[in-house]
Amino acid sequence: MLGGDKTAENQASQSPEEILRQDLLYLHVNHSLQFFDKPSGEYMGRNGRRVNVDKTKFSKEEQNEFTRGWSLNKFNQYVSDRIPMHRNLPDMRHRSCKKSFGEDLPQTSVIICFVNEAMSVLLRTIHSVLDRSPSHLVREIILVDDFSDLPHLKQPLEDYVARLGKVRVIRTEKREGLIRARLLGYSHAKAETLTFLDSHVEVTDGWLEPLLDRVGQNWTNVVTPLITSINNADFHFGRWSHNNIYVGGFAWNLLFIWDLFENPFDANNQIQPLRSPTMAGGLFTIHKDFFTRIGTYDPSLDFWGGENLELSFKIWMCGGSLEVLPCSIVGHIFRQSSPITWEGKSFRVLSKNLIRVAEVWMDDYKDIFYRISGRKPVDYGDVSERKALRDRLKCHSFEWYLRNVYPFRYIPASTPIGVIQNKAVPKCILGLTKGKAIAASSCDSNRFQLFWLSQDSSIQSDIGCVDYSGQKQPVMLTCHHKRGNQEWQLRKDGSLYHVVSAKCMEMSVGGGSVEMLPCRDIERQKWILPKRGS
Ligand code: UDP
Numbered sequence: 033m034l035g036g037d038k039t040a041e042n043q044a045s046q047s048p049e050e051i052l053r054q055d056l057l058y059l060h061v062n063h064s065l066q067f068f069d070k071p072s073g074e075y076m077g078r079n080g081r082r083v084n085v086d087k088t089k090f091s092k093e094e095q096n097e098f099t100r101g102w103s104l105n106k107f108n109q110y111v112s113d114r115i116p117m118h119r120n121l122p123d124m125r126h127r128s129c130k131k132s133f134g135e136d137l138p139q140t141s142v143i144i145c146f147v148n149e150a151m152s153v154l155l156r157t158i159h160s161v162l163d164r165s166p167s168h169l170v171r172e173i174i175l176v177d178d179f180s181d182l183p184h185l186k187q188p189l190e191d192y193v194a195r196l197g198k199v200r201v202i203r204t205e206k207r208e209g210l211i212r213a214r215l216l217g218y219s220h221a222k223a224e225t226l227t228f229l230d231s232h233v234e235v236t237d238g239w240l241e242p243l244l245d246r247v248g249q250n251w252t253n254v255v256t257p258l259i260t261s262i263n264n265a266d267f268h269f270g271r272w273s274h275n276n277i278y279v280g281g282f283a284w285n286l287l288f289i290w291d292l293f294e295n296p297f298d299a300n301n302q303i304q305p306l307r308s309p310t311m312a313g314g315l316f317t318i319h320k321d322f323f324t325r326i327g328t329y330d331p332s333l334d335f336w337g338g339e340n341l342e343l344s345f346k347i348w349m350c351g352g353s354l355e356v357l358p359c360s361i362v363g364h365i366f367r368q369s370s371p372i373t374w375e376g377k378s379f380r381v382l383s384k385n386l387i388r389v390a391e392v393w394m395d396d397y398k399d400i401f402y403r404i405s406g407r408k409p410v411d412y413g414d415v416s417e418r419k420a421l422r423d424r425l426k427c428h429s430f431e432w433y434l435r436n437v438y439p440f441r442y443i444p445a446s447t448p449i450g451v452i453q454n455k456a457v458p459k460c461i462l463g464l465t466k467g468k469a470i471a472a473s474s475c476d477s478n479r480f481q482l483f484w485l486s487q488d489s490s491i492q493s494d495i496g497c498v499d500y501s502g503q504k505q506p507v508m509l510t511c512h513h514k515r516g517n518q519e520w521q522l523r524k525d526g527s528l529y530h531v532v533s534a535k536c537m538e539m540s541v542g543g544g545s546v547e548m549l550p551c552r553d554i555e556r557q558k559w560i561l562p563k564r565g566s
């Protein structure tokens with residue numbers, strides 16, 4: 033465990049250099065100097081840089097520590113434990129973000145839920161908030177322990193944070209899942225606004241003021257920082273560019289996706305808030321009264337998932353707005369997979385959550401969700417209270433939301449959706465992930481095989497659009513809805529014609545792959561597409 037008790041003492045009266053020096057001293061004593069970058073003498077991870085370790089030089093103990101860290105967390109705890117808790121980070125903000133804010137920004141309660149988080153990662157999260165936020169704006173940091181069993185999160189955590197002054201730990205009495213854990217944090221929060229964070233983030237300079245400023249301007253504004261990625265293997269703090277900013281969206285299976293605004297920036301204003309149809313869920317600031325007014329979260333959502341869409345739909349449909357603020361930058365560790373289990377039933381729990389969201393908020397559009405996700409109705413409990421809430425608040429319809437907030441989300445409502453099957457070989461095309469070639473597999477209508485032809489002539493699925501730019505095979509890419517490499521025609525003879533290249537989609541002889549070739553009159557270039565009503 034990363035102790036670092038000394039760094040916590042008298043923190044308020046110490047300069048950042050002094051705090052960092054003590055961090056390094058701790059690392060020196062506990063981990064020996066071998067993790068310093070010898071030529072430069074710099075500490076590991078400085079300025080958000082990546083940390084590479086030479087595993088060939090590992091002792092047996094180090095090897096064990098390394099393996100255990102990965103399997104417990106699905107990120108490289110071994111590396112995290114060797115990076116100072118107060119490491120500095122690059123300032124990636126646009127220069128116009130560095131303005132001064134008024135005196136009257138509202139205060140916030142930072143709420144961080146965790147379950148079995150690695151100590152060094154959790155403490156780096158907390159210290160980054162304390163180090164990089166104006167002290168008078170952070171009323172408190174509430175850590176909500178969702179029934180962790182790792183011992184470092186019990187008394188040692190409480191002893192550590194007791195010295196930090198405004199940080200306290202509250203605990204659930206059983207495993208509640210992140211939704212009810214956040215609600216517990218909310219019930220204890222004293223400030224005017226709430227800032228939720230995951231337990232594995234690092235905030236950067238100036239992250240908080242824009243969030244509070246925007247919520248202060250209008251209590252119905254809900255805002256998220258721009259989320260960059262902290263690499264789960266080497267802890268590199270990801271950079272981003274203004275040309276590549278995504279906002280939150282959703283796929284019709286109700287999983288969160290990052291989506292691209294066609295024209296995210298006004299060229300003259302690179303720091304404007306970006307309207308975001310949804311939020312990823314973990315990192316946002318909301319006025320406490322607005323959160324209360326719109327009925328917080330549905331408390332019957334268990335474990336993980338769906339709550340981000342529930343809140344996003346509700347914010348927009350019931351009188352608020354949701355934005356990404358490019359001046360506020362926070363890094364988040366996207367883990368390899370989730371290390372957290374929910375009594376081994378995560379799929380069913382997620383089905384229940386998503387169905388509750390669809391039933392309450394999506395009106396008739398819920399049919400598209402059922403059709404595309406293939407989720408079968410499970411016992412999703414009683415939603416009458418949530419529907420009553422929606423009526424009481426006189427919220428807009430889901431159709432209004434789609435039209436006004438998410439016009440670039442294609443609606444496959446009246447479009448037939450289904451498999452694209454070859455006439456010669458009984459196989460269907462399959463698009464597993466973006467960036468990968470279209471494959472062929474036996475037809476079973478799994479969601480990677482479900483496509484529709486959109487109004488702008490793309491072959492679209494929940495993953496993206498079929499794109500061809502001259503290689504051997506077509507690939508799945510993000511839909512741009514600008515025709516070009518994504519424009520296809522289903523011709524009368526059953527061929528799938530790619531307009532720009534003037535080639536046709538062809539199944540290989542054995543049905544092993546899908547290729548683009550000059551058009552010719554053979555059955556392997558003929559396809560059966562989803563029909564209306566199918
Ligand atoms: N979390 C929790 N209880 C749970 C699941 C998650 O308190 O049952 C916490 C978790 O520790 C994290 C936050 O909720 O701080 C968001 O979860 P996670 O990071 O697993 O979601 P992801 O970022 O992977 O979508």
Ligand code: MN
Pocket residue numbers: 230231232314364365
């Ligand atoms: Mn997370």
